[in-house]
Amino acid sequence: MEFHYPNGKKFSPKPAKSSAVKKEKSYSHGKRGMTLEDDLNETNDYYVHSGMAVIHKKPVPVQIVNVDYPKRSAAVIKEAYFKQASTTDYNGVYKGHYVDFEAKETRNRTSFPLQNFHQHQLDHMKQVTAQRGIAFVIIRFSLTEEIFLMPYVQLNNFWERMLKGGRKSMTKKEIEETSYSIPLGLHPRIDYLKIIDHLLK
Template structure:
């Protein structure tokens, strides 16, 4: 049995360690083996290290039920459950402004299913917009590796369309027309701050 002590990094099984992924990256700009979450975490690290923005992924919410305190070693959580997040996954600060977003990917090629979002998150988005925060979603079509930035008020209108009995997804054409394509880069991988600069003209 292997023990995995906390080291401040997400546990990655040995078969596909962080090192392997980094090595792959030297060979190709393509997204092989990188999830959207990994790409965005790398992007946020880049922003943080270069003093561009301070934006973080929130920890996965967990309901802790039982904790053991073995002698001479760290507390071990022995029983816990995943909880539904009540907010979006990412938030932080850029030039004094509050930044808040969710990132989701789909295998679909012609539309983005709204089931990727939860009612709670949509309510959160509404609250953030009411407080004049900068709020958006980053959507990825995995098959083509296309990434889009879509302002949150569009998400709310498509969500409303669904609630009113309309389609349960956003068509790709709608995303292309209202969203902003983010070209994949090397460093940072997904330069969404550029879109924020363009849209909100921050100084």
């Protein structure tokens, strides 16, 4: 058995000059090949630089075991392990509102597996909602590049159904009925603030 990174994929370290690589990618293949995380990072950069919101992805949580301090150069982490995040990956502030979400994608075509989420993330989103924060998930069907924003309350209904022995995924139809579709744009790529504006009304 191979241990995989929490999102089910092997971890592939990004080159330091990832922006250059990204640009090349986007020029040569259009929007294809970008991960949901890439698109959201670009979106959040756009929001910060245009003064619309301050929302960031949290660093990958790592349990550091051994660090080397060589003379005349930077400290090197020699042994560390991936930890499961205790919260969601993204949070920040938009017009005074606290925004908190998790983002996941699937290569399935007709349903979205709930195993992409974890009980403690649902617990966290519940706590956030109780504090009047805005909690949701952004999910993407990568093969068709369809993106949805599903509020926490809706996700929790499907989660509870699973805990009661029901299906372990949400069908595409269920998602369409309970979520907001976000069209893929150029700048920003995933304009989820528009949906939040709608939720705030």
